[in-house]
Amino acid sequence: MNILCAGLNYRTTPLALRENYALSKEKLEKLLQRTHRSGGVSGAVLLSTCNRTELYASSICPVQTFQHFQSLLEEETGIALPLYHYVEPKAISHLFRVASGLDSMLLGETEIFGQVKKAYSFSTEKGTITKTLHRLFQDTFRVAKRIRTETQITTGASSLSSVAVELAEKIFGNLHSSRIMILGAGEMSEKTARRLQSRGVRALIVSNRHYQKAVTLAAEMGGMALHFDHWEKNLADIDILISATGAPHTILTVEKLKSSLKKRQGRPLFIIDLAVPRDVDSEVNKMEGVFLYDIDSLEHLASATMQMRRQEISRCELLIEEHVREFLSKKFSRKNFFYSF
Amino acid sequence: MLEQFPLLISTLCYFLSCCSTLLGLSAGKFRPQRFPLFAMIIGVLAQSWFLLHQGKFHHSCPIHTLPEIIIFLSWAIGLFYLLIGSTYRVSLMGVFTAPLILGLQAVALLLPFESFKDVAHFNPWIEAHAALSLIAFGAFGLASVSSMMFLIQEKELKSQSPSSLFHYLPPITTLEVVTKRLLWLGFFVLTISFALGFIASPLVLGIKFLLSVLIWGSYGMTLFLQQKHYFSSHRFAWSAIAVFSFALIVVPLVRYNIDLSVR
Numbered sequence: 001m002n003i004l005c006a007g008l009n010y011r012t013t014p015l016a017l018r019e020n021y022a023l024s025k026e027k028l029e030k031l032l033q034r035t036h037r038s039g040g041v042s043g044a045v046l047l048s049t050c051n052r053t054e055l056y057a058s059s060i061c062p063v064q065t066f067q068h069f070q071s072l073l074e075e076e077t078g079i080a081l082p083l084y085h086y087v088e089p090k091a092i093s094h095l096f097r098v099a100s101g102l103d104s105m106l107l108g109e110t111e112i113f114g115q116v117k118k119a120y121s122f123s124t125e126k127g128t129i130t131k132t133l134h135r136l137f138q139d140t141f142r143v144a145k146r147i148r149t150e151t152q153i154t155t156g157a158s159s160l161s162s163v164a165v166e167l168a169e170k171i172f173g174n175l176h177s178s179r180i181m182i183l184g185a186g187e188m189s190e191k192t193a194r195r196l197q198s199r200g201v202r203a204l205i206v207s208n209r210h211y212q213k214a215v216t217l218a219a220e221m222g223g224m225a226l227h228f229d230h231w232e233k234n235l236a237d238i239d240i241l242i243s244a245t246g247a248p249h250t251i252l253t254v255e256k257l258k259s260s261l262k263k264r265q266g267r268p269l270f271i272i273d274l275a276v277p278r279d280v281d282s283e284v285n286k287m288e289g290v291f292l293y294d295i296d297s298l299e300h301l302a303s304a305t306m307q308m309r310r311q312e313i314s315r316c317e318l319l320i321e322e323h324v325r326e327f328l329s330k331k332f333s334r335k336n337f338f339y340s341f
Numbered sequence: 342m343l344e345q346f347p348l349l350i351s352t353l354c355y356f357l358s359c360c361s362t363l364l365g366l367s368a369g370k371f372r373p374q375r376f377p378l379f380a381m382i383i384g385v386l387a388q389s390w391f392l393l394h395q396g397k398f399h400h401s402c403p404i405h406t407l408p409e410i411i412i413f414l415s416w417a418i419g420l421f422y423l424l425i426g427s428t429y430r431v432s433l434m435g436v437f438t439a440p441l442i443l444g445l446q447a448v449a450l451l452l453p454f455e456s457f458k459d460v461a462h463f464n465p466w467i468e469a470h471a472a473l474s475l476i477a478f479g480a481f482g483l484a485s486v487s488s489m490m491f492l493i494q495e496k497e498l499k500s501q502s503p504s505s506l507f508h509y510l511p512p513i514t515t516l517e518v519v520t521k522r523l524l525w526l527g528f529f530v531l532t533i534s535f536a537l538g539f540i541a542s543p544l545v546l547g548i549k550f551l552l553s554v555l556i557w558g559s560y561g562m563t564l565f566l567q568q569k570h571y572f573s574s575h576r577f578a579w580s581a582i583a584v585f586s587f588a589l590i591v592v593p594l595v596r597y598n599i600d601l602s603v604r
Contacts (some may be wrong), residue, residue, distance in 0.1 A: 172512060
């Protein structure tokens with residue numbers, strides 16, 4: 001019994017075509033059962049995410065299974081697309097790479113691990129899993145966890161908004177008691193604030209030159225709108241300031257901040273300046289308890305993270321190779337030989 | 342020499358813990374590992390073994406000679422780390438604690454292990470006073486470690502291009518809370534220790550008394566200024582380090598002075 005992997009992903013298929021392969025739960029179940037029933041297949045797991053649709057199967061005749069899966073997909077979606085397919089040992093290392101985030105669009109992302117787990121649970125629930133596949137997926141989870149803890153492939157934040165969240169958490173720890181103020185209702189500031197909100201930020205204030213825009217955004221995000229003339233008075237009560245106004249000059253200076261810092265009773269203040277030209281005077285960063293990050297420093301941090309992750313790829317590949325060898329030797333050992341059927 | 346065997350094991354453990362961290366740092370990337378923590382647990386156990394042996398030998402708390410005092414202090418720091426580090430999940434605290442303990446133990450090993458002249462009757466109040474003082478300094482020592490971590494993390498955050506260490510260091514607010522609680526704990530234990538000292542001998546004067554009051558007062562003032570928000574977190578951290586460093590220099594000098602006066 002050979003392990004096979006067949007499918008398509010963001011590398012082989014553009015989004016415009018890939019979106020046709022986004023299957024509903026019902027369709028996914030139907031496809032899984034039909035694949036499982038096809039000749040030579042003893043077990044099957046279907047992984048369907050926005051970036052990939054893949055089949056992992058144990059089959060006596062991998063080529064036949066692959067062709068059958070291709071025709072089934074064509075039937076379900078009405079579109080014929082070329083699929084890649086791998087057999088042992090490539091199929092195994094591919095699954096290990098996928099679950100570890102090495103094959104993800106955003107290198108090292110961890111969401112895929114949960115998606116692989118979900119696909120495995122779904123197949124277990126539907127009875128389409130074999131002992132070989134069960135062992136393969138258990139090993140996959142072990143490898144992914146090992147890679148996560150022993151390498152830096154998942155360390156750091158890789159987008160501007162996630163860098164902002166990481167920095168906020170390194171200042172305040174838990175964000176549940178933090179309050180944010182957005183200055184300027186732009187797309188970037190909204191995205192960053194939403195990311196912070198998803199980490200449990202307590203309160204949100206939106207201030208904009210056009211008050212109505214602030215009201216709309218505040219209502220959308222469950223926050224409070226504030227007239228632009230009053231934002232300075234509220235500086236003492238907030239923990240994170242996201243500034244992205246279209247002002248041609250700095251709107252926050254050391255002098256303006258000094259008086260509100262006295263009222264803050266030593267609480268740190270995190271300022272995210274997303275505006276170009278910058279809204280906040282860079283001298284502000286020299287003040288005690290104030291941490292200022294502009295768009296350049298956030299981008300620098302995000303790219304440094306990606307560079308660090310890229311440097312870790314070779315270490316991850318070595319770990320994967322080791323686990324593939326281990327899996328195959330277990331599979332073909334006399335004790336487990338019969339399990340492969 | 343045989344009685345120093347556990348001490349050598351303990352020093353070796355702290356040395357290996359430090360080496361493991363230095364190797365990680367020299368590779369350009371820092372990754373937390375389990376080995377340094379494991380080495381520190383063995384280190385604390387070996388110190389306990391040594392102190393137990395010395396205690397049995399003296400039939401009292403093993404804090405009679407300067408090396409013993411230093412080892413007792415480093416044992417207290419190690420023990421507080423094992424309690425606090427896991428309670429607050431303060432990652433990397435061991436990385437900073439191990440070098441401090443290693444330095445203290447190295448000094449203790451370099452000093453001559455003079456044979457302590459047995460005194461027929463120990464005053465239990467004095468014993469409790471001295472032991473509690475050292476335990477308080479264990480808390481102060483760990484507070485200075487967390488303050489150091491605070492200053493490093495603060496510098497990383499201010500730099501706008503932090504190194505890989507930044508990802509593993511705890512949030513600055515957590516470090517400040519840990520420092521504050523350790524200082525309060527140390528201050529509370531030190532106050533009790535002083536009270537016991539007064540019970541033992543109400544009329545104390547001299548350089549030891551004055552310096553002790555100065556250290557106690559400095560910690561009290563630091564905590565008061567922080568509580569009333571006169572001190573920023575940055576200054577609070579520096580203050581915790583400065584007072585502990587002062588105590589580290591002064592306590593052996595006072596001890597040396599006492600030893601000289603006894604002779």
